[in-house]
Amino acid sequence: MISLTDIKKGLLVSLWFVFLTFPLMVIKINPIDKVILWRWSNMYWVAGGSFLCYLAMQIYKTRKLTRQEHIKQGLIKEKPKMQFKLLSDPKIYLPTLAVAGLFFLAFPLLFSTYQTNIMITALMYVVLGLGLNIVVGVAGLLDLGYVAFYAVGAYSYALLHLHFGLGFWEVLPIGGLLAASFGILLGFPVLRLRGDYLAIVTLGFGEIIRLILENWNEFSHGPSGISNIPRPGFFGIHLGLEQSITYLYYLMILMVIFTIFVVNRLQSSRIGRAWFALREDEIACQAMGIDKTKTKLTAFALGAFWAGMVGVIFAAKTTFVNPASFTFLESAIILCIVVLGGMGSIIGVIIAALILILLPEYLRAFSDYRMLVFGAVLVIMMVFRPQGIVANIRRTYTVQKND
Amino acid sequence: MLELKSINTYYGNIQALHDVSLNVKEGEIITLIGANGAGKSTTLMSISGIVPPRTGEIFFKRKPIQGLSPDKIVALGICQVPEGRHIFPDLTVAENLDMGAFLRKDKQQIEEDLEYIYALFPILKNRRSQPGGNLSGGEQQMLAISRALMARPQLLLLDEPSMGLAPLVTRRIFEIIKKINRENNTTIFLVEQNANLALKVADRGYVLETGRITMHDKASTLLADEDIQKAYLGI
Ligand SMILES: Nc1ncnc2c1ncn2[C@@H]1O[C@H](COP(=O)(O)OP(=O)(O)O)[C@@H](O)[C@H]1O
Numbered sequence: 001m002i003s004l005t006d007i008k009k010g011l012l013v014s015l016w017f018v019f020l021t022f023p024l025m026v027i028k029i030n031p032i033d034k035v036i037l038w039r040w041s042n043m044y045w046v047a048g049g050s051f052l053c054y055l056a057m058q059i060y061k062t063r064k065l066t067r068q069e070h071i072k073q074g075l076i077k078e079k080p081k082m083q084f085k086l087l088s089d090p091k092i093y094l095p096t097l098a099v100a101g102l103f104f105l106a107f108p109l110l111f112s113t114y115q116t117n118i119m120i121t122a123l124m125y126v127v128l129g130l131g132l133n134i135v136v137g138v139a140g141l142l143d144l145g146y147v148a149f150y151a152v153g154a155y156s157y158a159l160l161h162l163h164f165g166l167g168f169w170e171v172l173p174i175g176g177l178l179a180a181s182f183g184i185l186l187g188f189p190v191l192r193l194r195g196d197y198l199a200i201v202t203l204g205f206g207e208i209i210r211l212i213l214e215n216w217n218e219f220s221h222g223p224s225g226i227s228n229i230p231r232p233g234f235f236g237i238h239l240g241l242e243q244s245i246t247y248l249y250y251l252m253i254l255m256v257i258f259t260i261f262v263v264n265r266l267q268s269s270r271i272g273r274a275w276f277a278l279r280e281d282e283i284a285c286q287a288m289g290i291d292k293t294k295t296k297l298t299a300f301a302l303g304a305f306w307a308g309m310v311g312v313i314f315a316a317k318t319t320f321v322n323p324a325s326f327t328f329l330e331s332a333i334i335l336c337i338v339v340l341g342g343m344g345s346i347i348g349v350i351i352a353a354l355i356l357i358l359l360p361e362y363l364r365a366f367s368d369y370r371m372l373v374f375g376a377v378l379v380i381m382m383v384f385r386p387q388g389i390v391a392n393i394r395r396t397y398t399v400q401k402n403d
Numbered sequence: 404m405l406e407l408k409s410i411n412t413y414y415g416n417i418q419a420l421h422d423v424s425l426n427v428k429e430g431e432i433i434t435l436i437g438a439n440g441a442g443k444s445t446t447l448m449s450i451s452g453i454v455p456p457r458t459g460e461i462f463f464k465r466k467p468i469q470g471l472s473p474d475k476i477v478a479l480g481i482c483q484v485p486e487g488r489h490i491f492p493d494l495t496v497a498e499n500l501d502m503g504a505f506l507r508k509d510k511q512q513i514e515e516d517l518e519y520i521y522a523l524f525p526i527l528k529n530r531r532s533q534p535g536g537n538l539s540g541g542e543q544q545m546l547a548i549s550r551a552l553m554a555r556p557q558l559l560l561l562d563e564p565s566m567g568l569a570p571l572v573t574r575r576i577f578e579i580i581k582k583i584n585r586e587n588n589t590t591i592f593l594v595e596q597n598a599n600l601a602l603k604v605a606d607r608g609y610v611l612e613t614g615r616i617t618m619h620d621k622a623s624t625l626l627a628d629e630d631i632q633k634a635y636l637g638i
């Protein structure tokens with residue numbers, strides 16, 4: 001199973017890792033006593049660990065390869081995918097759905113306000129993930145500045161309330177539309193270009209928006225931000241803090257359901273298929289009369305629309321916005337959600353959002369290592385499960401030969 | 404119906420078409436033959452607006468269409484089946500066909516056209532819920548042609564439909580092409596390397612050599628021409 005070359009390569013890999021981690025893991029400087037501590041035992045751990053990891057990966061890979069070979073040769077039948085069964089068997093998924101639904105409905109009654117607040121945040125990221133999923137997962141446009149549209153939404157509520165006294169419900173669609181218009185403005189020149197340019201330009205755009213918000217004091221009140229943004233009103237009835245959080249929670253649940261509904265409809269519509277097809281084969285799409293730029297622009301603007309609406313909700317939830325909430329890190333997290341969840345898969349994005357947002361909240365002890373874990377998880381996913389937690393169903397057809 | 408007036412098409416600095424002029428009359432099957440790399444596909448791409456010509460004029464039903472975007476050209480009634488088929492492998496057969504009707508809103512007639520296509524290619528009906536990538540080469544070609552038909556083109560551009568297919572399958576595809584031409588009065592612009600077959604189904608033919616039209620005549624005349632026989636028919 002393991003050949004000599006594998007072992008040789010493994011040794012090289014572990015040597016390389018020892019070299020890379022040497023300053024971090026072995027040398028420790030004590031500046032007070034001015035002595036250097038050589039922690040040699042750490043080196044052995046790194047060497048041994050990376051060697052074993054490498055071997056494990058190799059074994060996994062060869063096993064997978066031989067399996068695929070066997071399937072090709074018809075020696076063994078491909079097992080129907082577990083998740084595929086789970087998702088397509090109503091006997092399994094309906095009760096799961098019911099339990100999950102009840103859990104989420106009863107959540108504010110069962111848990112404290114603090115927990116409810118965290119859950120609201122997680123649900124916001126679910127919607128953000130589903131929005132970005134239209135752009136990245138379905139249409140295949142790498143948008144690294146998604147947070148900019150989120151910021152546009154948040155600031156449109158803050159500013160429209162400050163200057164014109166508009167309320168949450170009026171601004172909710174306005175914020176979405178404003179974000180979408182920004183998306184169109186940005187996308188129009190860029191979407192004609194190749195994919196990688198889009199990534200760079202959106203990355204820059206995200207930073208530009210943040211810098212404008214930070215530095216244009218007269219417009220956005222600079223780094224100190226805007227406070228006293230009202231929470232959503234409930235038919236003019238005044239709500240206490242706890243009640244308004246519960247209210248916001250249910251609003252968010254409705255928003256998630258609405259988003260799932262719309263995204264689901266979109267994906268199975270003609271335009272949804274056009275997004276998907278455009279990612280696969282531009283020439284064929286052009287031959288079918290699909291306007292490349294317009295189609296991509298629709299996806300881009302729709303994704304931005306959702307970010308804008310969640311931005312409004314964000315401003316209403318925290319009652320305060322400042323530019324620090326809209327850094328590149330936010331874009332990265334939302335992108336992680338989409339990639340981890342499985343590009344284009346709604347269920348996957350929901351699960352990934354809940355995991356990525358809730359886990360760090362409950363594992364505060366590890367908060368220092370949060371980014372490290374994010375990075376590691378992403379790398380591991382790319383190696384072992386590039387299709388994401390839940391692969392897009394489209395890609396899981398089983399091949400059957402009839403003739 | 405279609406007229407190209409000395410078009411010049413470039414890929415970057417490289418000129419692929421030199422002063423190509425040709426015309427297609429309504430209802431006929433016309434073929435463009437030539438060796439690999441002669442510029443046949445480029446000619447179709449120029450007509451479709453996917454690789455627009457740098458100079459020259461293209462008229463469709465007496466109206467100039469050069470400079471229009473590909474979707475506008477499809478909307479006018481010109482649809483291309485690109486070389487190598489380019490079906491969507493992850494979409495089902497039915498979804499592939501629906502993509503062909505992307506610009507159409509007339510649900511009723513789309514339904515009728517779908518029935519017509521399923522009658523034309525019963526195999527597609529059997530496989531309508533399978534992904535396009537699972538079809539065999541010949542079935543994929545049928546799907547590609549059908550998908551283009553779903554756009555209800557007046558002019559159908561076919562780029563090497565015989566490519567990579569067994570002779571028997573090729574013959575069947577060519578029969579269908581003739582049938583489409585007869586039954587719907589769809590004008591057909593057929594690009595082929597397989598000159599023998601193409602000239603047999605076509606009314607007229609053009610010969611393209613390194614981006615230039617070198618000959619055009621009735622298909623039967625070309626088929627009998629000695630130079631053509633030597634160069635393209637391997638006789
Ligand atoms: N995308 C492209 N970029 C650059 N050159 C191309 C491209 N496509 C085709 N060409 C060149 O244009 C010429 C004509 O190609 P093509 O129209 O594909 O020929 P045919 O279809 O007759 O085989 C060839 O010399 C080919 O190398």
Ligand SMILES: [Mg+2]
Nearest residue numbers: 443444445486
């Ligand atoms: Mg060609």
